[in-house]
Amino acid sequence: MAQLTFLQAIRAALSEEMERDPSTFILGEDVALSAFGSTRGLLERFGPERVRDTPISEAGFVGAAVGAAMAGMRPICEIEIAPFIYCAFDQIVNQAAKLRYMSGGQARLPITFRTLYGAAGGAAAQHSETVYPHLLPVPGLKIVVPSGPADMKGLLKSAIRDDNPVIVFEHAALGRTREEVPDGDYLVPIGKASVKREGRDVTVVAIGAMVPRAMAVAAHLAGDGIAVEVIDPRSLAPLDEETLLNSLSKTNRMVIVDEAHLRGSAASEIAATMAEKGFDLLDAPIKRVAALDVPIPFSRPLEAAVIPDEARIAAGIRAVLG
Amino acid sequence: MDIGKEVVLEMYRKMHRIRQFEQKIKDLITAGEIPGFAHVSIGEEATAVGICAALRPTDRITSTHRGHGHLIAKGGDLARMMAEIYGRRTGYCKGKGGSMHIADFSLGILGANGIVGGGIPIATGSALAAKLSHKDDVTACFFGDGAANEGTFHESLNLASIWKLPVIYVCENNGFGEFTPTASATSVKDIAVRAKGYDIPGYVVDGNNVLEVYRYASEAAARARAGEGPTLLECKTYRWEGHVVGEQAFITGSYRTEEEVARWKARCPIIALEQEVLGSGLIKREELERIAREARDQVEAAVEFARQSPMPEPAEAGEDLWVE
Ligand SMILES: Cc1ncc(C[n+]2csc(CCOP(=O)(O)OP(=O)(O)O)c2C)c(N)n1
Numbered sequence: 001m002a003q004l005t006f007l008q009a010i011r012a013a014l015s016e017e018m019e020r021d022p023s024t025f026i027l028g029e030d031v032a033l034s035a036f037g038s039t040r041g042l043l044e045r046f047g048p049e050r051v052r053d054t055p056i057s058e059a060g061f062v063g064a065a066v067g068a069a070m071a072g073m074r075p076i077c078e079i080e081i082a083p084f085i086y087c088a089f090d091q092i093v094n095q096a097a098k099l100r101y102m103s104g105g106q107a108r109l110p111i112t113f114r115t116l117y118g119a120a121g122g123a124a125a126q127h128s129e130t131v132y133p134h135l136l137p138v139p140g141l142k143i144v145v146p147s148g149p150a151d152m153k154g155l156l157k158s159a160i161r162d163d164n165p166v167i168v169f170e171h172a173a174l175g176r177t178r179e180e181v182p183d184g185d186y187l188v189p190i191g192k193a194s195v196k197r198e199g200r201d202v203t204v205v206a207i208g209a210m211v212p213r214a215m216a217v218a219a220h221l222a223g224d225g226i227a228v229e230v231i232d233p234r235s236l237a238p239l240d241e242e243t244l245l246n247s248l249s250k251t252n253r254m255v256i257v258d259e260a261h262l263r264g265s266a267a268s269e270i271a272a273t274m275a276e277k278g279f280d281l282l283d284a285p286i287k288r289v290a291a292l293d294v295p296i297p298f299s300r301p302l303e304a305a306v307i308p309d310e311a312r313i314a315a316g317i318r319a320v321l322g
Numbered sequence: 323m324d325i326g327k328e329v330v331l332e333m334y335r336k337m338h339r340i341r342q343f344e345q346k347i348k349d350l351i352t353a354g355e356i357p358g359f360a361h362v363s364i365g366e367e368a369t370a371v372g373i374c375a376a377l378r379p380t381d382r383i384t385s386t387h388r389g390h391g392h393l394i395a396k397g398g399d400l401a402r403m404m405a406e407i408y409g410r411r412t413g414y415c416k417g418k419g420g421s422m423h424i425a426d427f428s429l430g431i432l433g434a435n436g437i438v439g440g441g442i443p444i445a446t447g448s449a450l451a452a453k454l455s456h457k458d459d460v461t462a463c464f465f466g467d468g469a470a471n472e473g474t475f476h477e478s479l480n481l482a483s484i485w486k487l488p489v490i491y492v493c494e495n496n497g498f499g500e501f502t503p504t505a506s507a508t509s510v511k512d513i514a515v516r517a518k519g520y521d522i523p524g525y526v527v528d529g530n531n532v533l534e535v536y537r538y539a540s541e542a543a544a545r546a547r548a549g550e551g552p553t554l555l556e557c558k559t560y561r562w563e564g565h566v567v568g569e570q571a572f573i574t575g576s577y578r579t580e581e582e583v584a585r586w587k588a589r590c591p592i593i594a595l596e597q598e599v600l601g602s603g604l605i606k607r608e609e610l611e612r613i614a615r616e617a618r619d620q621v622e623a624a625v626e627f628a629r630q631s632p633m634p635e636p637a638e639a640g641e642d643l644w645v646e
Contacts, residue, residue: 029499029500029502030500030501030502033501033502033573033574033575033577034573035500035501035569035572035573036572037572040574053502053506053507054507055468055471055499055502055507055508056438056439056468056469056471056472056499056507057471057472057473058472059473060471060473083437084437087437087439087472087473121357121358122357122358122359122409122420123358123359124358124418124419124420124422124423124436125418125419125423125436126422126423126435126436126437126440127422127436292639292640293643294639294640294643295418295643297417297418297639298358298406298409298415298417298418298419298420298423299409299410299411299417299418299420299633299634300357300409300633301409301633301634301635301636302409302417302418302634302636302638302639304636305636305637305639306639
């Protein structure tokens, strides 16, 4: 066990998996110099063939990752900031996600996409969006959103070993968070939620950077005698419905906290599933706490008004407790 | 081509305004007074100014993440720009956009852009609109050398060529896309040669020589207005500062040499123009000094305006999404 930051956990997962499997390689914009630090040092270790800078051409290099995967490689493709995925949407949605199915199970697409998402203060609408809801309805993609260094390492390693396309969303504000991370071959299975805190009064499902925020609220509300259970689904597709329903059968109340825009959010999808399968367990309507339905604004007070904060999460919890 | 004294003075004024504005932004971010991040264009002033000097007020531009210079060159108001970068409600976008998204539609500035290559099809569409409405307005499209590797660049040049659109594609080749040297990301030495593939004229221009940029831009604008279609101008220049202000804090190692930076600083576009006009006796030194002083004062006044301006109220986050 060592104390690692989120970024160090990413680097550990990448270098361990690249060491393990010579068919892996990294491609993306400025991965060699590593602007945000997640691939720092890998060029020196694995060389420019396997740590491959690309031109600024998302459709091109994302598609190249798809092609390389179909031809036997195991690409790890970095899209610097999540909204740039839109520039490569066809290659992800029409190609990577569909090719196996359309080819009657012939194609194998062991690709890991990694991307930085979320609002971290003053980057404005084209750099701050929570992008995963656009990909959630796409059959053939796995979507993973780690909330801390240990999950980051374990999920990224599983993503790289997965023989299907997996997109790992890494929150821009979590880079320096630090915790104990198991050494060596630590794998977190994709599709398994994590109960981050136990409680019997209400289940709070939180995603990505909303997890530490929900944990802070839970700690605070404990002082008022409210026992909040915080669950991190960790993977949105597939979703660990069982863990969520088990929690719901104990608490009978649920709040879902998502940094995405409310309409069409992951929170909406989870709420629909819980309502459909857990209706009899509910003592109150499910509450979604999500971003306001406007692009993420630049100015700090506006950004803060749009993204769920602790006050809004606490208010959501109190609302379902009645 | 004879360039009148007034045009030259105005270009000199704009270049100083950009230099002072960008230097100020850099200082304010470094001092922690303004939030977020910004891409400044110190050293690249001649390209923005030479292009926009050839445009009319009704002509339009699209810009990039490194857009302050383009906006100032097209007549952008320093105070409202500064207020936007401060996130104030008096800013051009009421605090919703910030440095990377400033726009002033009344001046034909269709906006900076946070997406590399995002503005290129937009400029193309703006030119299409001029053509469809039988106006002889042109659109100048600024983008970087890095953007010339995006599909949008290639798709746009093809469209503009087949539709003979009145657009000037202005590639500011400043040597880098983020931390990657242009040479290692681009198939050709001169991006201008890519024009050939789309059967349009393409020229390599000294992007640090404002008079040369102005001449090429004037010619391209004249062609566009005459219905002869698009032109690609590759303006070779250099970014003196980092990709983003403060990058030293998070990148390790360097991606260029001190000598290279010094070599380009010795080719300062502002000093080059000074030498040219003083040498020809067109303008006196005192006049130039006065212009430089005025630019400094304007930037100080802009900072003051921004500091005094209120922040937006949280409820304003819900406004401006829809045409009501
Ligand atoms: C679609 C997209 N990809 C990547 C980025 C990240 N990014 C911002 S600026 C930049 C470099 C752009 O280089 P260039 O076009 O040459 O312009 P310069 O910064 O040199 O002015 C990159 C890669 C982005 N904003 N948008």
